[in-house]
Amino acid sequence: xxxxxxxxxxxxxxxxxxxxxxxxxxxxxxxxxxxxxxxxxxxxxxxxxxxxxxxxxxxxxxxxxxxxxxxxxxxxxxxxxxxxxxxxxxxxxxxxxxxxxxxxxxxxxxxxxxxxxxxxxxxxxxxxxxxxxxxxxxxxxxxxxxxxxxxxxxxx
Amino acid sequence: xxxxxxxxxxxxxxxxxxxxxxxxxxxxxxxxxxxxxxxxxxxxxxxxxxxxxxxxxxxxxxxxxxxxxxxxxxxxxxxxxxxxxxxxxxxxxxxxxxxxxxxxxxxxxxxxxxxxxxxxx
Numbered sequence: 001x002x003x004x005x006x007x008x009x010x011x012x013x014x015x016x017x018x019x020x021x022x023x024x025x026x027x028x029x030x031x032x033x034x035x036x037x038x039x040x041x042x043x044x045x046x047x048x049x050x051x052x053x054x055x056x057x058x059x060x061x062x063x064x065x066x067x068x069x070x071x072x073x074x075x076x077x078x079x080x081x082x083x084x085x086x087x088x089x090x091x092x093x094x095x096x097x098x099x100x101x102x103x104x105x106x107x108x109x110x111x112x113x114x115x116x117x118x119x120x121x122x123x124x125x126x127x128x129x130x131x132x133x134x135x136x137x138x139x140x141x142x143x144x145x146x147x148x149x150x151x152x153x154x155x156x
Numbered sequence: 157x158x159x160x161x162x163x164x165x166x167x168x169x170x171x172x173x174x175x176x177x178x179x180x181x182x183x184x185x186x187x188x189x190x191x192x193x194x195x196x197x198x199x200x201x202x203x204x205x206x207x208x209x210x211x212x213x214x215x216x217x218x219x220x221x222x223x224x225x226x227x228x229x230x231x232x233x234x235x236x237x238x239x240x241x242x243x244x245x246x247x248x249x250x251x252x253x254x255x256x257x258x259x260x261x262x263x264x265x266x267x268x269x270x271x272x273x274x275x276x277x
Binding site for chain 2: 002004005006007008009011013014015017018019020027028029030031032033034035036037038044046049051059083084085086087088089091092093095096097099102103105106111124128131135136137139140148149150153155
């Protein structure tokens with residue numbers, strides 16, 4: 001079984017088995033845009049984003065986009081409210097979903113221009129309307145403020 | 157996160173997603189996607205395997221410089237393990253678990269209802 005897991009079908013079946021009658025509708029788009037980087041990576045400001053949180057959250061707690069200066073990053077992140085494979089793996093190594101140290105190394109060796117001053121924590125928000133109208137515009141504002149040329153996005 | 161990447165791209169900021177839910181990301185339609193075929197939770201690679209994580213990172217960053225067409229997916233060459241057992245196990249519905257799943261769903265609906273009824277109007 002080397003095909004990718006079909007998470008949409010798997011998730012629908014799983015929640016149907018729990019008695020939920022209205023299946024979640026994942027975002028679906030026919031169109032897509034690709035902005036060119038426009039300069040070498042070695043001259044670019046690169047930002048880092050993950051879906052993990054910097055504060056503990058439970059399933060129904062409000063979820064907030066957060067930007068944190070890199071010199072104030074916590075040692076631990078939180079993802080108890082997110083769907084990830086708790087049976088197959090763990091989140092003890094933050095580098096497995098938030099490659100901050102490696103990006104610092106790539107900045108040091110000149111592979112990237114520099115890291116953005118802040119990192120971004122973008123919890124999965126199940127309302128697509130809120131994601132587009134609120135969260136995305138906030139992230140865009142943060143990226144402009146931080147002069148980000150390219151954003152590396154790592155969803156759990 | 158995929159939806160947010162689309163808004164950034166529309167505003168001139170290049171993005172790359174490194175992730176493991178291929179169907180979800182591709183359905184949303186993003187610019188650049190490095191698919192790492194691993195259990196959800198460790199899209200950069202196995203915990204503490206810095207070599208695997210760094211090579212995935214470098215591949216993802218390479219997409220930023222080379223990819224100019226939207227909906228481009230690259231596949232990481234690294235496998236999680238030989239068994240692939242995790243692919244079958246995730247959200248697996250076994251007959252003997254059905255009653256437990258129904259109870260879990262009921263508990264969740266009750267929690268949600270309780271939370272709604274205690275929220276200020």
